[in-house]
Amino acid sequence: MFTDSHCHLDFIEFDACRDELIQRCAILNINRFIVPGITAKRWPRVLELCQKYSNALPCLGLHPWWIAKATENDLILLEQLINRHDLAAVGEIGIDGAIDNIEKQTDYFVKQLHIAKKHSLPVVVHHRKSHHLIVPELKKASLEKGGVIHAFSGSYQQAKAYIDMGFKLGIGGTITYPRAIKTIKTVKKLPLDSILLETDAPAMPLEGFQGEVNSPEKVVDVFQQLCSIREESPELLQQAIEQNLQQLFKLD
Template sequence: MRFIDTHCHLDFEEFRDRLSHHLTEAQALGVGQWVVPGVTLKQCRTLPAFAQLHPGVHIAFGLHPYFMAQHSATDMPDLAALAHLHRSQLVAIGECGIDGMVDDVTAQQHLFIEHIVLANDLRLPLIVHHRKSHHLLTKAFKQCPPQNGGVIHAFSGSLQDAQSYLKLGFKLGVGGTISYPRAAKTRTTLAQVPLQALVLETDAPSMPLAGYQGQPNVPKRVVEVFEQLCTIRDESPEKIAETLYNSSQSLFSC
């Protein structure tokens, strides 16, 4: 079986000393490609060189809403210029979105719409962060419809939420959240949507699976996310793996 981790922060400090080890472990389990999103302008500037050092790594540029206090007024125009410059290396725009637990939702919404505009301009999918913000994302998508779909990262929500994203061409990111008993609603939703609407992700070093709380998440555990997904789907593991791999490849042109 082959796997693509469609969302992992391999360039973060937690992996600096042992990244090669972690990638080798993941490769031994069939994980051969990773999508590394941007979170700040400074970090995005380092991603093209990072990707060149690590075969199988694909990159995206974005300003994460969690870092709103760090983003300056010129960061988005500078990010757009950087994205045009490195268009050939990019597989998406993001990580971007709206976080209902972060201050100044109005500014977040404005910044998110600018990401949608950039993705449309470059004909790229979006990697979208959400937290208590499905209604705000929907509002932004109505104001500026995305033209190339993307991924709703770490999806959690109802079947109605899921269906509204699928109609816009988005896929749902399946991560370690589904390993927790409290995720019953999300597990039920992910069991009901079309298989081709799902992609796998770790969000490493964040979003650890149940049993690994307090530890940095690592790239090889995307296979454990896959195993969790298999417990709630009717298709065979082989069919699930093949479909998710092909869906990820198609979405990110990788």
């Protein structure tokens, strides 16, 4: 069984085809989806979707790309929703070094880390050109449940900084691009207990599908690519990834 540990099933790209998509995923043995929320405005959609599809698990968070519009009230609402719903994690949160507003991004990242800690939840972390900003904040927050560094790309040393804090790394379509030499080299060496699979659909299309809407179905292709990079058998990899999911998120 496969899990797409990071896909935005609530996005409008899937509005016209969501039922069929989930059916097609089931045929491919993709039977679980972790769905991160990105803005307070969209949280109700994520919760609604995860009520409709029992194999879709919600996370709620304020994503750094939309942080300019975020308010303290959103953080209050986040805590209220955590108390009322069974969330898999707080996310998608993070710091994106390629856009401005780093100060507010960091402020809201840290505040959401504290909320996750208070409620004993893991976090789903977005990074881009920001390992140097994220690692120190995660160290300070010292989350008991850890979390996942979504769409990880970087060196083994950068990966290790997260793994040492008990974090998993979300491995996605990046490894299908031959030019991602550094990340592929890192993924080859990662400890088995640190790997999760994801697509980030509808974003981050795989190599050969640039410009297209990405789909959670592609988690199988990411897995195949992972198998070609790693030395373990596909069975062992699949088993380890399932264990990692069970360990990180509250799963049945």
